[in-house]
Amino acid sequence: MKIVIAGGHGKIALRLTRLLAERGDSVVGIVRDPRHVDDIERAGGEAVVLDLEHATVDEVAATLVDADAAVFSAGSGNNATSARRDTMDRAAVVLVMDAAEQAGVRRFLHVSSINVGCADDRDIGDGYAVYLRAKRAAEQHIFARDKLDWTVLRPGVLTDGNGDGTVELTAGNRVGPTRARFDQVTREDVAAVLVALIDRPDTAGRVYVVVGGETPIEKAIDV
Template identity: 55%
Template sequence: MRMVIAGGHGQIALRLERLLAERGDSVVGLIRNPAQADDLRAAGAEPVVLDLESATVAEVAAVLEGAEAAVFAAGAGAGSGAARKHTVDHAAAVLFADAAEQAGVRRCLVVSSMGADVRASGGDPVFTEYLRAKGAADDDIRARTALDWTIVRPGALTNDPGTGRVRLAASTGRGSIPRDDVAAVLAGLLLTPATAGLTLELVSGADTVPEALRTATTV
């Protein structure tokens, strides 16, 4: 299968690229910084330099042409201001979805965030804007009928080694999860079309990844 991952140099994306390449998939990672290309190649992915904050739908669709699935794992990242939460976490997600539709790519995964909600308020103002931007992007994706989308909302992310044990459900309660395990779940979701149309929270738990994927299809 050919997969295209937006935000290809992100910590989750690099882990996902390795997993997909190891199982024999062809993986393309979109990056904005050419200096990151070698990291993607080391993970087994083909780097394509394309800035989603300035690219057109047609430019992104050209990269997505012929892919079986698209994964939006981009984010403005720590240290960015509120404005970039909306240009990356919201607007770039919408652009990527538009491009997937134009290219005829139906399967689409979106890495969102637990608590993503356009009505979020209070607390750190930049983080609030981040949640609002993620929530707005999720709302846009959920309104689309031309995509077989699944939205994944992980809890607090850690760099601890993955355990292979997770909880994946419409509502999991607060919790944390290693990025290794998020990547493993995303890789599994790409082979689980029955999860299309679901918004799923993800934290560490008692289920193996295959068990969690089977349970999620009954949500």
């Protein structure tokens, strides 16, 4: 398969690239910074330099030609302004979906956040709330797409520890939990869940929450 990852230099994305490349898939990582090309290639992928905050639909669609799936794993970063939260965490998602539709790529996976349903909670902090509102808006755009076989994955608090191939994966609703959760999950296990979701077209149209747990990933997908 050919998989295109928006935000190819992210910590989840690099792990996903490695896992896919190790099993023989072709992986294209979209990155903004030319200095990140080598990291993509070391992980086994091919890099395309493209700034999703300024790219056109045609430019993104060109990277998606003949792809079997697109994964959106880009992010605005911890210290982003409110404006950049919107351009990266919402508008760029819409851009990649538009490009996928133009290129004829139906499968679309989006890495969101466990707490999207808490964006209006006054206790979570202004910066986090802005991030969650952008993520929530992106999800609303996704849910309205009937030309894409989308799946939304909402990870818990991300850590860099070694994954063990087991998680707690639950089916979520489109609103999301209204009480904030801070359960942890390794980026390695999130990447492995994405691989499993790519392989399971029957997960299209579903929302999943993933945190650390004891169920093997392949079995957890059957929730």
